[in-house]
Amino acid sequence: MTSNDRQPDSHAAIGAATVDLPSVRRLEAVGFRAWPATSVHYDGSWLIRLTTGHPSKRLNSVNPLDPSDYRDIGIRLEKAARRFAEHGRVLTVRQTPLTPPQMIAHMDEAGWPAFGRSLVLALDLAERDFGDGMDHLPIKDVGRFADARLLIGKEEPESKEALIGIIDAIKPETGLFLFEDREIGPTAVSLVVHDNDLAGIMQFAVAEAVRRQGVGNALLDASLRWGRLRGAKKAWMQVEADNEAAISLYRKAGFSEVYRYVYRAPKV
The missing domain is CATH 3.40.630.30 (Gcn5-related N-acetyltransferase (GNAT))
Known part of the structure; x- marks a missing residue:
């Protein structure tokens, strides 16, 4: 799904106020191991993942992992943009409940569109x-x-x-x-x-x-x-929010939502 002409979700809409952050952190960590990028770089607690030859957004995105790490947001985003450009990619931020509210406000003020809204689901096995x-x-x-x-x-x-x-x-x-x-x-x-x-x-x-x-x-x-x-003991999966047929299948199997995320990128 692409929705570049739609206003981005607010921080509350992503679910940061209601989700269990330790569960989010753990599922984020196993998600990175389950779908590894070829290039991994940390800027503070921002995980920058890049993969030449594959268009997956999960493999080519900035992933903030600490809501309290919001220093020098503009400078760090510019630095990340240069790194993405070196790989022939457009700077993309994956906004989860771990993304600092100040960073979300920065992207909102700059008019960064949102796209690729997705759910993370889990099931007790x-x-x-x-x-x-x-x-x-x-x-x-x-x-x-x-x-x-x-x-x-x-x-x-x-x-x-x-x-x-x-x-x-x-x-x-x-x-x-x-x-x-x-x-x-x-x-x-x-x-x-x-x-x-x-x-x-x-x-x-x-x-x-x-x-x-x-x-x-x-x-x-x-x-x-x-x-x-x-x-x-538990299964998890990620699915795009507009894939109603898949979500229905997973919910019937007993999966429930843990949190949501969305991608953000500068206006072209």
């Missing part, structure tokens, strides 16, 4: 009984997974190498799930990242031809089952 077996096992072929993900997501094939590089760089244990149909080929994919007691559901996608046929439910169940059997 500890009390769910998935049984001891697995109906669907993860695959080992990263290239095959990448091909399927790009095909289902209708993304450019040229980004395959970058996607494989990101997956190969994930340090926690991963499970690559791929559903296929003999006639239409790949139908659904998900990447599960097991990090201590958490399981992150990434790259979850279902082909248009098989939506509303139970494929998404089956894929989600297989992903959660694998994470639980590996020892995860």
Whole structure:
């Protein structure tokens, strides 16, 4: 979703007044490990992530991690903008409940649009009984997974190498799930990242031809089952706020919202 012509959400609308900040910090940390950038730089508590060859906003953004770190906002943003330009990127800030209110006010006053509004959801796995077996096992072929993900997501094939590089760089244990149909080929994919007691559901996608046929439910169940059997107590995932079908699927499975985030960038 893009909404560059829309006014940005206020700090309260992102949910900073009601969320549990320790939970946000932990999910942010595991999220960075689950989707690693090729270049990582800290400016105070601002985490600057850049990745050449892949357009993911999560991999190319400034991520403030401490609401009290708001010194020299303008100077530091200008410095970050130069770093982004060196990588051929436009400066982008990922605004979460950890973003200092002063920084949000700075972006508001400068008229920075908001886009890519997303939700972070979580599900308690500890009390769910998935049984001891697995109906669907993860695959080992990263290239095959990448091909399927790009095909289902209708993304450019040229980004395959970058996607494989990101997956190969994930340090926690991963499970690559791929559903296929003999006639239409790949139908659904998900990447599960097991990090201590958490399981992150990434790259979850279902082909248009098989939506509303139970494929998404089956894929989600297989992903959660694998994470639980590996020892995860809680599952988490990120989804764009305008993806109503996916959000409905996740809520029916028991996921609930933990916090929201949005991207901000200077007016072009």
